[in-house]
Amino acid sequence: MWFLVHDLLPLNRPEWFSQNTILRYRAWIAILSRVADGFLCNSRQTDDDLREALTRFHGLSTGYRTQILPMGYVLADGGGTNDTTRPTHARFDMSTPFALMVGTLEPRKGHEDVLHAYDVLWREGHSGRLVLVGRLGWQVDALREEILNHPEYGRKLFWFNDVDDPELVQIYDACTGMIIASHAEGFGLPLIEALGRGKPVLARDLPIFRIHEGNGIRFFPASATPEALAVAVRHWIDEAQAGLIAVSRPESDWGDAARLLLQALEPCAA
Template structure:
């Protein structure tokens, strides 16, 4: 009997993190069906070379143990990076003696700096572990679905062992941007992602992307790396993400400074994303400066945690003459406050250079908030005729859309966002399970609908 083992190790270890991939993992796991197509679906984590069934994905709300888990996770990541460094150095060594010296040095440093401290932390955490997960024995024919951001982890050898023992490996791919557009990331992240992707191309039996656009990119990249013949032995599919903000609490307070932005008749344009180069905030500021210079009264609200390579942008915002007048920035909004922003803004604006999906678009449009986005394939896949698009080479095209919407009150898209519909996280989780099984098991499955614009 095939079982789907849906992996969520990084979120299990870091339950308080709430950025894009972590939000996806948490919602898919929480909405995971008990079975799909006759196959049992089980959320799992891989810890210390062992497989566990997840009982509780979220934290136990015990500050000491949460701090200890966080420290242990950081130490594990450092240990993994140290191991990767030793592997790269070993490959460069030409003499057997040098490799032996390197191996001994690695073992001594790893023992003193990582193995012993991690063993002590693990012994303390073992007292809490049974409350959150329980050991699970794998079986030949199981399918391990690597849903979480596994480039952060060190379970590669264990996953390879599972494969040797008859477990299929399915990799969920969110995007290939560190491979295709490395200029948007720090060198270290690009290196880690590429090492992970090299590993996953040698290990996975199939690939589940989060959009048709990414699925096609993954297929093309595998054909390039492995050759058409080898790539044809693999399978490629996709599922779409849901839209609910699961951490939003009706009784929770909304950020007071945020509420004041919406207490006027002036339109508010909302941008939601991590502050990092790929999201193209500079273009956004350029476009709104053009609009303001032409007399626009629109307000621009930027919401998102601070990421990387953004010092110049942050300085531009903090020194902007319109800051806290027509330009506002929030770097730590709760889901409750974000829900308020989605519900009260006039339009979402999303000038990203490239995306794997663009979750804020779905979150906004599902709440009836129309969206303006860069004219890239993934946004066309998600928004179709319900979005308004602008040219990334010309900030004036966005400024014109803002002015047109502001003056007419008519959103400049072909179709009304009120007629646009999208799936929720329950349907997204079912898509992942059903489409995975469709590819790995020869059994009839109810065909899920391929496009989001359905009733």
């Protein structure tokens, strides 16, 4: 039995999750420590975090295998049922430049930091728009109210919580670039989805994102204030709109992930 692990954040950063989630996650890891033959991890960081957790909490350092799976960036890649070519009616004006954030609204994603940075820009008269795509998560009731009651909501600030793959592709293709402000990630799939669409990325300076350095990413300090982040956003937008950020598409795809998954299981089948 093999299990897919995306991150160890409920163990390592419990303050970002509900008590029920923390308890269930700890129970899940405890069960896996007894029954798993192997673990499929979405990054080297997740692999390292998993091994550390199994040793620290369960005294387990051998008796299992791990395999790192590269994540693909093409939505509906591999012959899925989603048709990313069908026309989608735009719910907002995509002809005017905008920056994009993709991901569930939850504490670790950094939406609040980016919104407050844009507040600084808007007070200075900047015309940039910010589009948020992601379902409502947990522990963000105050952020939800701040977004919905924001004076720029529907003008320079948009939030869509029900976007399907075809519409997401359309939004990726129209955006100036994507901001990923997460305080922690196991991988950060929207980052390579954006690069895969040829879009530059502004990312919080985390080790998990540094592995993509040089592929079209600019970084802002992990502990940046709203004012410092506003400066970084302004410079990044200017560079992106001037075509000064060269973007390299990721090399791996979902086919690579499938092949490595099957290779990991081959010894079990034999």
